[in-house]
Amino acid sequence: xxxxxxxxxxxxxxxxxxxxxxxxxxxxxxxxxxxxxxxxxxxxxxxxxxxxxxxxxxxxxxxxxxxxxxxxxxxxxxxxxxxxxxxxxxxxxxxxxxxxxxxxxxxxxxxxxxxxxxxxxxxxxxxxxxxxxxxxxxxxxxxxxxxxxxxxxxxxxxxxxxxxxxxxxxxxxxxxxxxxxxxxxxxxxxxxxxxxxxxxxxxxxxxxxxxxxxxxxxxxxxxxxxxxxxxxxxxxxxxxxxxxxxxxxxxxxxxxxxxxxxxxxxxxxxxxxxxxxxxxxxxxxxxxxxxxxxxxxxxxxxxxxxxxxxxxxxxxxxxxxxxxxxxxxxxxxxxxxxxxxxxxxxxxxxxxxxxxxxxxxxxxxxxxxxxxxxxxxxxxxxxxxxxxxxxxxxxxxxxxxxxxxxxxxxxxxxxxxxxxxxxxxxxxxxxxxxxxxxxxxxxxxxxxxxxxxxxxxxxxxxxxxxxxxxxx
Amino acid sequence: xxxxxxxxxxxxxxxxxxxxxxxxxxxxxxxxxxxxxxxxxxxxxxxxxxxxxxxxxxxxxxxxxxxxxxxxxxxxxxxxxxxxxxxxxxxxxxxxxxxxxxxxxxxxxxxxxxxxxxxxxxxxxxxxxxxxxxxxxxxxxxxxxxxxxxxxxxxxxxxxxxxxxxxxxxxxxxxxxxxxxxxxxxxxxxxxxxxxxxxxxxxxxxxxxxxxxxxxxxxxxxxxxxxxxxxxxxxxxxxxxxxxxxxxxxxxxxxxxxxxxxxxxxxxxxxxxxxxxxxxxxxxxxxxxxxxxxxxxxxxxxxxxxxxxxxxxxxxxxxxxxxxxxxxxxxxxxxxxxxxxxxxxxxxxxxxxxxxxxxxxxxxxxxxxxxxxxxxxxxxxxxxxxxxxxxxxxxxxxxxxxxxxxxxxxxxxxxxxxxxxxxxxxxxxxxxxxxxxxxxxxxxxxxxxxxxxxxxxxxxxxxxxxxxxxxx
Ligand SMILES: [Co+2]
Ligand SMILES: [Co+2]
Numbered sequence: 001x002x003x004x005x006x007x008x009x010x011x012x013x014x015x016x017x018x019x020x021x022x023x024x025x026x027x028x029x030x031x032x033x034x035x036x037x038x039x040x041x042x043x044x045x046x047x048x049x050x051x052x053x054x055x056x057x058x059x060x061x062x063x064x065x066x067x068x069x070x071x072x073x074x075x076x077x078x079x080x081x082x083x084x085x086x087x088x089x090x091x092x093x094x095x096x097x098x099x100x101x102x103x104x105x106x107x108x109x110x111x112x113x114x115x116x117x118x119x120x121x122x123x124x125x126x127x128x129x130x131x132x133x134x135x136x137x138x139x140x141x142x143x144x145x146x147x148x149x150x151x152x153x154x155x156x157x158x159x160x161x162x163x164x165x166x167x168x169x170x171x172x173x174x175x176x177x178x179x180x181x182x183x184x185x186x187x188x189x190x191x192x193x194x195x196x197x198x199x200x201x202x203x204x205x206x207x208x209x210x211x212x213x214x215x216x217x218x219x220x221x222x223x224x225x226x227x228x229x230x231x232x233x234x235x236x237x238x239x240x241x242x243x244x245x246x247x248x249x250x251x252x253x254x255x256x257x258x259x260x261x262x263x264x265x266x267x268x269x270x271x272x273x274x275x276x277x278x279x280x281x282x283x284x285x286x287x288x289x290x291x292x293x294x295x296x297x298x299x300x301x302x303x304x305x306x307x308x309x310x311x312x313x314x315x316x317x318x319x320x321x322x323x324x325x326x327x328x329x330x331x332x333x334x335x336x337x338x339x340x341x342x343x344x345x346x347x348x349x350x351x352x353x354x355x356x357x358x359x360x361x362x363x364x365x366x367x368x369x370x371x372x373x374x375x376x377x378x379x380x381x382x383x384x385x386x387x388x389x390x391x392x393x394x395x396x397x398x399x400x401x402x403x404x405x406x407x408x409x410x411x412x413x414x415x416x417x418x419x420x421x422x423x424x425x426x427x428x429x430x431x432x433x434x435x436x437x438x439x440x441x442x443x444x445x446x447x448x449x450x451x452x453x454x455x456x457x458x459x460x461x462x463x464x465x466x467x468x469x470x471x472x
Numbered sequence: 473x474x475x476x477x478x479x480x481x482x483x484x485x486x487x488x489x490x491x492x493x494x495x496x497x498x499x500x501x502x503x504x505x506x507x508x509x510x511x512x513x514x515x516x517x518x519x520x521x522x523x524x525x526x527x528x529x530x531x532x533x534x535x536x537x538x539x540x541x542x543x544x545x546x547x548x549x550x551x552x553x554x555x556x557x558x559x560x561x562x563x564x565x566x567x568x569x570x571x572x573x574x575x576x577x578x579x580x581x582x583x584x585x586x587x588x589x590x591x592x593x594x595x596x597x598x599x600x601x602x603x604x605x606x607x608x609x610x611x612x613x614x615x616x617x618x619x620x621x622x623x624x625x626x627x628x629x630x631x632x633x634x635x636x637x638x639x640x641x642x643x644x645x646x647x648x649x650x651x652x653x654x655x656x657x658x659x660x661x662x663x664x665x666x667x668x669x670x671x672x673x674x675x676x677x678x679x680x681x682x683x684x685x686x687x688x689x690x691x692x693x694x695x696x697x698x699x700x701x702x703x704x705x706x707x708x709x710x711x712x713x714x715x716x717x718x719x720x721x722x723x724x725x726x727x728x729x730x731x732x733x734x735x736x737x738x739x740x741x742x743x744x745x746x747x748x749x750x751x752x753x754x755x756x757x758x759x760x761x762x763x764x765x766x767x768x769x770x771x772x773x774x775x776x777x778x779x780x781x782x783x784x785x786x787x788x789x790x791x792x793x794x795x796x797x798x799x800x801x802x803x804x805x806x807x808x809x810x811x812x813x814x815x816x817x818x819x820x821x822x823x824x825x826x827x828x829x830x831x832x833x834x835x836x837x838x839x840x841x842x843x844x845x846x847x848x849x850x851x852x853x854x855x856x857x858x859x860x861x862x863x864x865x866x867x868x869x870x871x872x873x874x875x876x877x878x879x880x881x882x883x884x885x886x887x888x889x890x891x892x893x894x895x896x897x898x899x900x901x902x903x904x905x906x907x908x909x910x911x912x913x914x915x916x917x918x919x920x921x922x923x924x925x926x927x928x929x930x931x932x933x934x935x936x937x938x939x940x941x942x943x944x
Contacts, residue, residue, distance in 0.1 A: 181720070181721055181724050182689060182721055182725075183721070183724045183725050184724075209717055210685060210707070210708070210713070210714055210717040211717060211720075211721065213682060213685055213686050214685050214686055214689050214721060217654060217686050217689075217690075218689075232759050232760055232761075232762040233757075233759050234759070235682070235759050235760065236682070236708065236758060236759055236760065237758060241682070242682055242759070242760055242762055244762035244765065245681055245682040245683060245760065245762055245765065248653065248683075248762075248765045249653055249654055249655070249683065249686060252653050252655045252656075253654075253655050261766075265763075265766075268762070272757075272759075284758075285705075285744075286708060286709060286756075286758035287704050287705050287706070287707050287708055287714070287744075288704055288707065288708065288714055288717065289704075290704040290714055290716035290717055290720075290740070291737075293716065293717065293720045294733075294737075
């Protein structure tokens with residue numbers, strides 16, 4: 001009887017997908033206590049937007065949240081999503097910052113690092129993998145899934161080989177846009193299990209286009225060992241398959257899944273209440289985004305275009321911009337449309353349509369991308385486009401982007417302390433988000449002296465009041 | 473290349489599942505025109521609650537709607553769901569009414585009859601099947617799916633054999649409660665295709681517990697030929713899988729599916745707007761009901777219990793009532809919990825808990841059920857329970873329930889005409905729903921003289937106004 005291991009991602013990806021990461025730590029401690037006894041292989045609780053939102057909006061120290069989580073979760077490994085050399089930020093950080101961050105994350109409670117790079121340039125993942133392995137953490141090496149002529153099974157086998165050679169423990173397929181079909185899931189997992197028979201394969205799929213449950217099922221038929229789910233009340237829309245249903249299905253097919261049913265139900269109902277409390281951020285329609293199957297442009301990007309075009313009085317250009325997104329993505333070597341490449345491709349496509357000429361105006365980000373500062377594009381960019389954008393400069397695809405960066409930590413530490421950092425963790429927060437962290441430190445000082453209110457007090461009070469008035 | 477045929481059920485089951493059937497015909501004509509050119513095998517547009525809601529709330533003649541639909545749909549067969557001897561009502565009608573109704577439905581535009589009985593007692597389906605076949609319609613003979621010790625693959629093969637012997641064209645699996653798992657879908661379809669290789673197998677699944685997409689995929693792997701889907705904007709929750717996604721998945725696996733992509737997109741967006749207009753009825757949470765996997769009690773029943781128990785100040789008895797539902801269902805031979813058996817089992821369980829003694833008080837419906845007036849229970853009822861409920865009376869399981877009914881049509885015709893019926897179709901409306909039809913006829917008379925407003929005028933005006941004010 002094959003065992004399938006479940007990672008619950010409610011506390012990170014579930015809440016990020018449906019509630020804009022806006023849920024405060026104190027609303028999660030109680031449910032985490034239940035989750036910890038459910039029998040999951042791990043709990044994904046940190047990374048992605050957690051850091052930014054905690055500091056910026058919730059006025060919550062993300063390190064402090066992690067320590068509290070770790071205190072509560074005595075039985076289950078805590079896992080985080082790490083954007084390779086980007087860590088939990090939006091640019092490449094130098095190696096000294098990567099090393100310090102991974103170590104501190106581990107010290108504060110993270111045992112499993114899920115490490116990815118949007119371009120699948122493993123040079124952007126190498127440092128984080130090395131550090132995590134050295135300190136004894138478990139590493140999931142991620143294949144970022146997208147659809148394009150170059151993103152074939154062979155392509156992913158090659159990326160997986162590089163990651164395996166770097167010492168990862170688990171091969172993880174990450175379908176951030178919800179594009180992984182059951183057929184491709186089957187073929188990809190099968191090929192990975194044949195090529196790397198001793199490596200567990202982990203499958204992370206988003207329900208955006210309603211493919212995820214089928215993709216997980218076919219992926220498991222092909223040999224996948226681990227999947228990510230959320231509780232029913234945080235499932236569907238742009239989130240993930242409900243664990244309750246997947247476990248029911250898998251057990252019926254004869255797979256072993258170790259979770260406690262009663263605790264499971266309890267936690268699902270607790271998340272339902274959390275979702276009610278934060279309904280202000282719960283704005284997605286209840287049905288899937290099937291457009292993404294056709295043009296692979298995430299719904300969020302299209303919504304942005306609509307409002308940008310409106311501002312310019314160019315509402316009729318939506319179809320044109322969308323077609324241009326597809327062309328720019330092709331020009332740039334088919335990067336997956338996720339942060340930060342979705343912004344790069346989107347802005348450039350918008351400018352190309354706005355100015356009525358392609359690449360007449362080029363953003364700094366497009367330039368950096370073409371130069372290779374984000375890494376090597378998945379497919380080569382045409383010579384003439386490189387010329388048009390870089391002029392006489394040469395791209396630096398042969399150089400690992402972080403090799404171009406000076407160490408930062410020592411240089412910034414004094415500045416961070418002056419801004420209010422009290423610990424090495426604070427210094428890291430400052431390095432990652434200087435302005436936001438500084439504001440947070442200042443708020444924290446005032447708050448401790450009773451000179452600043454807790455964040456959102458009024459909003460949350462009002463929401464709680466409405467909730468008590470509402471019929472069940 | 474195997475072809476998979478799609479029936480779109482947006483206009484009947486989609487709108488019934490998500491918008492309480494409250495959408496007026498005039499809001500559907502435009503989208504039907506598009507649907508008709510999409511290339512579906514058929515469109516399910518009538519039956520279920522259509523009749524009742526049209527007459528009662530929408531003040532719309534259901535026959536008139538059907539004729540308009542037929543006028544518009546020049547390329548695609550129209551299909552209806554028929555509750556066997558119950559037709560579109562809530563009790564058994566005598567054979568003369570069944571015959572007249574099926575004929576008139578055919579005359580007015582229905583070419584495919586999907587005929588079921590909640591107890592899978594084929595004697596309740598025989599008359600409708602015979603009439604439909606005789607007039608040249610296509611018949612889907614339905615297996616009503618539920619989970620119980622008696623509802624095995626062998627059980628369904630036996631029911632299918634009876635239906636095949638009655639002359640049906642297509643074997644149809646109807647999973648009204650969303651309980652059909654991918655494993656059972658596979659096994660059931662496989663067994664049916666082996667036993668009846670020349671019969672197409674059709675699969676109707678509800679997304680209630682998030683099983684439906686997986687069940688359809690595995691059912692098709694096992695040989696199913698036809699599935700039911702809705703457009704993306706009416707998919708999920710207690711409705712159905714999105715056709716857009718299923719077609720994408722099936723084509724990728726190499727199945728042939730004949731639909732026009734561009735029209736498909738257009739219709740999906742039109743349903744999105746319809747859904748906005750009727751948002752008042754759009755009240756379900758965006759996540760699946762996974763409780764049903766555990767106790768098979770539909771969410772709607774539980775909601776009813778909660779309010780009934782509240783009225784009695786017995787809120788703490790919910791778990792007890794739910795356990796009693798499971799026991800009463802077992803006592804009564806495991807009927808599927810759908811109309812009308814969900815009401816029978818639910819009310820009896822509630823009374824059993826309320827009075828602190830099982831079957832101390834017995835409803836008329838429970839009595840009729842035990843006597844056999846609804847047909848033969850799926851599993852035998854224990855002798856002592858029959859005694860307790862019927863006393864000295866004997867059950868009549870050996871008699872086809874409709875054989876106990878006198879012809880009705882001639883007897884009621886005069887009464888119907890006096891109530892305002894103007895046509896044979898009106899007479900049938902009256903036989904099915906006498907009070908509701910009479911009220912409708914009276915309203916119609918007044919409306920035509922300008923003495924009564926159209927229904928809901930104010931409500932709908934207000935909704936339309938809000939819609940125009942709202943930001944996109
Ligand atoms: Co994700
Ligand atoms: Co249905």
